Every structure is written in C-alpha cells, then in structure tokens.
Amino acid sequence: MSFFDWPGKSAVGDDPCEHPAVYHMLDVAAVAERLISPFSIDHRLRGALVLLIALHDLGKISDSFRRMLKEDRPQVHRHWELSEALLHSYDQNLCARIGGGPMQRNALYAAAAGHHGRPPDLPLGPLPKPPRSREMHRVMMHVGSGEGPAGEVIEAFCDLWPEASFDGLTDGEALRLSWWLPGLCAAADWIGSNTRWFEALPPGPGLSEYLTRARVIANRAVTEAGLAGATVCDGPVFDFALRPMQQACKDVALADGPMLAVIEDETGAGKTEAALILAHRMALAGKGRGIYFALPTMATADAMFARTAKVIGRMFSNPSLTLAHGKSDLSKDFRDLVEGGATGEDAASCTTWLAESRRRALLADVGVGTIDQALLSVLPVKHQSLRHFGLSSKILIVDEVHEMGEPYVAKELERLLQMHRAAGGSAILLTATLPLELRAMLLATYGGRSETAAYPALSVAGGQTVTGLRADERPSKGPVKVARVESVESAADLIAAGAAAGAACVWIRNAVDEAIASVELLRARGIAAHLLHARYTLADRKRIEKEVLARVGKDGTGREGFVLVGTQVLEASLDLDFDLMVSDVAPVAALIQRAGRLWRHMAERPRAGRPVPDPVLHVLSPDPDSVSDDRWLQSTLGRGAWVYSVADVWRSARVIFARGGIDAPTGLRGLIEAVHGPEAEDAPKVLLNAEAEIIGKRLGQSTLALHNLVDLGAGYRMGGRGNNDATYPTRPGDETRTLMLARRTGHGLRPWADGAGPEAWALSEVSVRVKRLKGVSLPDQSAPEIVAVTRDWPDWKQAEARLCPVGEDGAICEGLRYDAECGLVFVSSD
Structure with a gap:
C-alpha cells in the first residue's frame, strides 16, 4: 500500500476527498518553516527540527488510526504516541541521515510527537534500541501494516531536507529545545490543519511538488493568522518630555545577549512608559520580536490593554495585539479591535484566529494579559510548551512585581525568568516596593546582582545600575503624612468632615464585609457613599468602575464631596485621585500603593485647589505599642484582621507611625526593608505563634511550588506532564x-x-x-x-x-x- 493511501483525517461534509496524512504532515512542516525562520538557529539544525515536525503525525500511518477514521473504533494508543514509537523503531535510519546523539534524538522525538499538549509516555526505553522489546512489539501491533509505509515516509522526508543535521548539538541544548519544539509544532499544526487555508487534496502531486505548493499557502496562512511578525519601527515612542526613569531607560547601556532589567520607582512615576521605551530599544537591538505585558489581575490587564493599543503602533509596524486572560472576550476594547480591525495605517490589529483561544494569545506580536498566562508556561499543564514557545520571542514585561512576592508565586516567577532566558528571551520587571532579597533572587536568574539600596533604581543584570536620578520636575505632593485613627467611628467622622468640605474621599478596607458595613454606616449618616470590591458580578463591577473613573479619575468631573469605600481592588487597577484617604492598617507595601492614589495628579489638581491642606494617610489601627494577644487587630478591623500576616502588619504599623509619613521616592526603600529586611524588628511574643504559623505556610508554599514547577533539566518527555490547570494552579489559595x-x-x-x-x-x-x-x-x-x-x-x-x-x-x-x-x-x- 502506498503511503499516499493513508488518510490524515476524515472527509469533511459532502466532499469525499480524504487529505493524505503525508500531505497534512507537509502542510504543517511548511508552516513550521515560516514560523521558525526569524529565530537565530543554524540552518542545518533548523532543517532537522522542521523534519521532525514533518514527522509529527507519522502515527497516522497505522492500522489503529485508519480503523478509528473508517470504523469509529477507539485507539488504544493515540496516533501521536505511535509517532514516537515509529521514530524509535526507525532510529537507525534517522541517525544515519540527521546524526546527533541518542539522548538528543530521544528528547526531540518525544517533543515533536507531543504536540497535542502533553508528552508521550509509552514505555519505549532509551535509544539506541536493542532488539525489539516485548513492550515495543505490543505497541507496534497497533501500527500493523503501516510500519513499512511509515519507514518509506521517513526516507522520503529526509530527502526533502537533505542538509538537516543534529551534529554539534549538545545534550543540554537538546533538552532546552525539547521544551520549545512542541509549542512550535502545536502552533504549526493548528494552522496547517485549518481547511480555510489547506484544503483537502486527493493523492496526486509528488512530495516535492506538494511541499512547494504548501510553502506558498503557508506564507499566506501565517500572515492571515497574524503570526507573520511585525517590523520594529525606529524613532521615539513618546513625544512628551521624558521623566527621570524614562530618560534612564532611554540612555542605559544594554547588556549583551538575553537581558533582564528591574525598574524600581514610586507609584505614578511613569514606569509603564519607561518600560516601553526600554523594550523598544531592546527590540531594535534584536533582543525580542514582540512584547508580552504581564499584569497581576484581569482588571489591570484590561486597563493596560487600552493604554498599549494607543502606543504600540509607534513601536512596531502593523503588529498583532491580543488580550490574554480567562475573560478577555468580555473586554469591549478587545472585541472592538477584533471586530473593527486596525484604526490606522500602522495601528495594531487582531485576527479572528488569534482571538479564538487565549492559548493562542501569546503567539501574537504583542500580548497584554495576566501573569498567570505566562506562569502556565512553567507548570506541567496541558499546552505549557505552546505558551513557552509564544513567550520565547517576546520581551517579557512584568508589572507590579511586588504583588508576586508570596513564596509560591515568587518561585514560579523565578523559574519563568530562568526558562525565558534559556530560550533567548529578555525581560523587564516593574515595581514600586520590592524587598532587596527578592530583587537579588530575580536578578540572579540572569546572572546579575546589585548591591545598591538606592531608590529609585534601574538595575540591568550583569550590567549597569542607574541611581541618583534627577528630581522629577512635575508638581509634587511632597511627603504624605501618616496619622493613626483609633476606631471605625472616628474614621467615619473623618470621611464625613472631608466630604462636607468638598473633598473626594476614599476609605480602603481589608475585607469586603467590612467595606459593606462601612458604606452602611456612612449612608446612615446621610452620606451618599459608593462601594467597590471584588464581590460583584462583572457587569456591575465594570459599571461601577466606569462611574468612579468618571468622578475621580485623571480627567474626572464632579469629584467634590464624592465618597468611595473599597478594598484592595483600588490599590493598582484604577488610576484614581483622592483628596482624603482612610485605610485599614496593612503591610507597608500595600499602604504605599494605597497612598499612591492620594493627591495623585498634581499637575491637573495643584495643592492650592485641594479642599484639604495636606496629603494625609489616615490609618485605622490599634496601637502597635500595646499588644496584649494575637487578636490585637480583630476588635478594630473585624474580618480585615485575618487578611494579612499579623506580624507583618504590626511591623508596618510600628514603622510607619514612628516615621510619621511616607516620603516618596527617597524614603520608600527604608520603609520596605524595615518590615521585610534582615534588620526587621522582632514581633511581640504574643504574636510569635501566629508568625510561626505564617512562616510554616510560606515554607509549605515554596516547597509546593518547587514540586509543581517543570524541571528544565529533565526535558519535556520526563518533565511535561500535561495535567489539568486546576491541579497545578498559578496561585495558591482557598477554593x-x-x-x-x-x-x-x-x-x-x-x-x-x-x-x-x-x-x-x-x-x-x-x-x-x-x-x-x-x-x-x-x-x-x-x-x-x-x-x-x-x-x-x-x-x-x-x-x-x-x-x-x-x-x-x-x-x-x-x-x-x-x-x-x-x-x-x-x-x-x-
């Protein structure tokens, strides 16, 4: 039986034509050739990788697969598992044609075969193969009469890529590629399987002739799918006068090879724009062909998507742009982009193909989404390798890194950076309040370190550290005073007085139940308080956020006497500006973030126009100098007492009340280190048990993360298990x-x-x-x-x-x- 007679899939609809498996395999190889072309890979190795991708569905040339199509009989072993078995069976032939060591071929056979989201795990044993084992014999029984034609396909395909070779490839490089190749193969398979581009064709053209035809279609398909790649534009990204950190990012020397930069500056200092300036320079230097902007929440990702869409056309010519998170289809901005297309000649667009699945979102030139979508590339979940491949060509920008300091997520972020660097990727991390110990761990992933405690700072791993940035010439609110508030009633008095004076007021509670109770308390006093927290339907939350932004956003109107009660959702997701703020006591990083929403837009609302004389952070807290038991917080904060580590909250209260204020940016490092650094004060004895419990939980989280993360050194076959996302969550927490x-x-x-x-x-x-x-x-x-x-x-x-x-x-x-x-x-x- 000719190898043309083995179908790759069933006939579609009324069309009796069955697309031969060999044609489909060449369709996918042609797409892979187009997708791999921009990567700096030696042409012989590139040919060998494309050859293996061409053989990814070799197992479809089997009696088992034919029976599934013709007789609807289930397969004992899936066709992609049989692909690996056939590659093992014909390893001597492949070794003679493409060389390489047995471990390298073993790793890469599994990588090409495991393109459906997880690696094959049949007990085939190591290469080189001894006489056929009993296990191999049982597997090959399912190939049956397809074994001979499959061997012919291998020889014929090797002739199509005659220069393909693994010679010179090291074992370490093969293991690294084993994580990357399945993602490339999956992306190529998705496009190569799409009948919109690759219609079924009956046997006829020879393999060489068909491959030539498939390459023409592949070029069009990759372009129409939105994966052709965008050209980096020269010229400035922004027209405004640059602020100090933005200027530093414009001038700092770029490191050789894959590069990591850490941007530390206060809230509202323009870190996002600074990162885009630096990322543009890195892209011009060949350190990435796109960007993925990773945010801590869906709300922050939605907001960043809207900002990015306005500027990305100045960085790349006609880039594809996606929003990557679990509810991206509910974003009006994203839907408008998909349905309406680009708004200008060089503006961003998003193809329907890219928008169909959030797994595909990381394949676009520019992606904006949650950090979770990136972290899934280092967990042994289904299609982990696809995400890794998509990120590998991107400059990874991670915002609000201080939000990822909990041990589990911190370990994930560390592994993500290690894996990104191994694939040749570069990264930029943004933070306002990063402990030095965490910064050191992150810089070490790219072989760097920084000894400076100066703040603000721009640190390039293995390169320059920029400190002593000139003072920002914008109008400044100056230091924020901190005042302790003893009771909920006193906090309500402050809000009432501020609203009566015409101030835009906010009260940030640690727990939703307490926020609801505070609104009821204020409304009972006749104050029309508004409420925002995470326990709304998405429709109501979006509506309320829009109303709040219209009142106290940067360009808000009607802010006089406006009162909002909210929770942690106010810390980062919305660009708000209040005149008066009350906050529950919380870890110092959270208090700094909250204070960033106080007197935020000084150019638009200078001091003279504010209804209160100074920016003051009023902190609802019991006295940290009077701690009688581990329920120190409960009588004051209610349910909000259990949200954070009580010892961290106590240290934060001690430090912030002792200093009497938050002096940004110069005083922020001292506040963070006084709570989280090696010289942090010991907690009172009555809090030690509670602190020990938290330390135990953190150690447990760190251990769990190490257990869950993929083992880069094990390679894809041993380390990529393709489990359910719920089994390996990106963040620990209650169900x-x-x-x-x-x-x-x-x-x-x-x-x-x-x-x-x-x-x-x-x-x-x-x-x-x-x-x-x-x-x-x-x-x-x-x-x-x-x-x-x-x-x-x-x-x-x-x-x-x-x-x-x-x-x-x-x-x-x-x-x-x-x-x-x-x-x-x-x-x-x-």
Missing part, C-alpha cells in the same frame, strides 16, 4: 465557587446582566470562597427552572458553578443576598 446570578422572568431564568448580549451569563458571575459559603444552603440545582438553563452545561461547569436566582428583594437563599450597589452580601442571623 472558590462561581455563583451565576439570574433574574426570574415570564420566559424563565435570564442572566443578571440581561441585555448584555451573548456574553450575559459570563457577566453575571460572582466568585466567592467555598469556606465563606459554609453553612449557606445555595439554591437546589435540581429545581426545574435551574435545570432548564444548566442541562446543556459541560461537566466541568456543572461541578464548579451554581446557578442562583435572585429574588426581587435581592434574596438568593437564607443568609445570602445580592444588590447591584452593594454586591454579594452575607446576612448574619442577628
């Missing part, structure tokens, strides 16, 4: 449950966000910790009105989500209600 809220109508249950279009159900979700739901009897999911909606849900959704009708009075069930202005409210029995 959550999704509540999908609904309204009762005459036509059955409808989404809470009714009228929002096809995404209405997604906009009606609220996430809440499972622990918080203990003792709450959620609506019976077997009720007919609920089943009418959920019966078509996939199994995973039925397991993770609960549909919750909301009564006209807001009641969901006993003890739980929802209100569009207050969010999800837990109602106590009293």
